[in-house]
Amino acid sequence: MPDIFALIPAAGSGSRMGSEIPKQYQPLAGKPLIAHAIHALCAHPRVQLVFVVLAPGDAHFSRHDWSAHKERLETLYCGGATRAASVFNGLVAMADVVEPDDWVMVHDAARPCLDAALIERLCGELADDKVGGLLAVPVADTLKRSDADQRVAETVAREKLWQAQTPQMFRYRVLLEALRAAKPGSVTDEASAIEQLGLAPRLVMGSSRNLKVTFPEDVVFAENIIKTST
Secondary structure, eight states: OOOEEEEEEEOOOOGGGOOSSOGGGSEETTEEHHHHHHHHHHTOTTEEEEEEEEOTTOOSGGGSOOGGGTTTEEEEOOOOSSHHHHHHHHHHHTTTTOOTTSEEEEOOTTOTTOOHHHHHHHHHHHTTOSSEEEEEEEOOSOEEEEOTTSSEEEEEOOTTOEEEEEEEEEEHHHHHHHHHHSOTTOOSSHHHHHHTTTOOOEEEEOOTTSOOOOSHHHHHHHHHHHHHHO
């Protein structure tokens, strides 16, 4: 059976948080933000090893205690200028450990509320899938497209629209090929790179609790979710 590995791209600055410290190291519920994602993945029995892709000059990660996960956590100081570049560089660096048909589960460092049930659902539903897929939730709100003056240009039908989340899980060889072949600037997540190969990733039901911390106010929401989950 193919193994499952996890990769967390964490080389960004998170400028929208308005802090000099990169977003992934901002405190959340008594730990750096990224620690919650690392713990969720390292603690799950299906995940063999968790790789964290950091910026080459990262001086923050080593200041924290990761000894609880030392057997299942590897750091790669090969992050790129974009998320796609960081994931690609990480995949290349993993080459000696991962087999071509093994699964790679890519997860945002800024999604701290991932739980074991979501990981299990993703792995279970994709176990025999030929393409792979991602956690996602159907869009519930009415969507508006704006014009150049920030006025409503049209209302967008929300039927069959989903909001992508992470983890996103694909075969190592396919994901590496997809990111290598992707058009520059066209990849916003791993699924979009897979789509450019002409493949259709499977949508696996996620959860609104699996939120991404993007703005300062998101920290409060995430902390409340974590507190009610423990």
